[in-house]
Amino acid sequence: MQRFLVDLMLMRLGRWLRLLGQDVALPKGKSDAELLLQAKKESRTIITRDRGLFQACPGAGVQCVLIRSTAISDQLLEMAKAGVPLRLDPWRCTLCNGRLEVMKTSGTKRWQCSACKKLYWEGGHWKKMESMLHVIRGFLKGV
Numbered sequence: 508m509q510r511f512l513v514d515l516m517l518m519r520l521g522r523w524l525r526l527l528g529q530d531v532a533l534p535k536g537k538s539d540a541e542l543l544l545q546a547k548k549e550s551r552t553i554i555t556r557d558r559g560l561f562q563a564c565p566g567a568g569v570q571c572v573l574i575r576s577t578a579i580s581d582q583l584l585e586m587a588k589a590g591v592p593l594r595l596d597p598w599r600c601t602l603c604n605g606r607l608e609v610m611k612t613s614g615t616k617r618w619q620c621s622a623c624k625k626l627y628w629e630g631g632h633w634k635k636m637e638s639m640l641h642v643i644r645g646f647l648k649g650v
């Protein structure tokens with residue numbers, strides 16, 4: 508598992524990555540310099556669509572993934588190529604990046620965020636996400 512810092516332009520991708528079990532933080536500051544400092548301090552890989560920021564990363568000793576696509580499915584494909592496995596692995600809260608804990612109840616599998624208490628379960632939305640990931644994995648094999 509990698510630790511990421513996602514650009515505010517890529518919040519939606521960031522929430523998806525959390526569903527895939529990745530540790531994804533949001534920027535605390537606004538400037539590129541603040542982002543680079545945070546990534547360095549917290550040992551995170553920056554994910555951005557900003558070419559300028561991408562080019563500043565090596566100089567700051569920070570890893571960076573440059574996203575070129577605007578569609579979420581293509582962005583996920585780019586992350587898969589960068590080494591993120593495309594399978595739902597509920598480990599991180601999509602809202603706050605808190606750790607999820609499995610709730611021991613009968614029936615549907617549920618998780619709860621240890622920080623903000625949001626509940627997650629394998630419902631219809633879950634199946635939609637599974638099938639989208641399935642389609643993207645198909646593209647990956649074709650490359």
Ligand SMILES: [Zn+2]
Pocket residue numbers: 600601602603604605620621622623624625
């Ligand atoms: Zn949470």
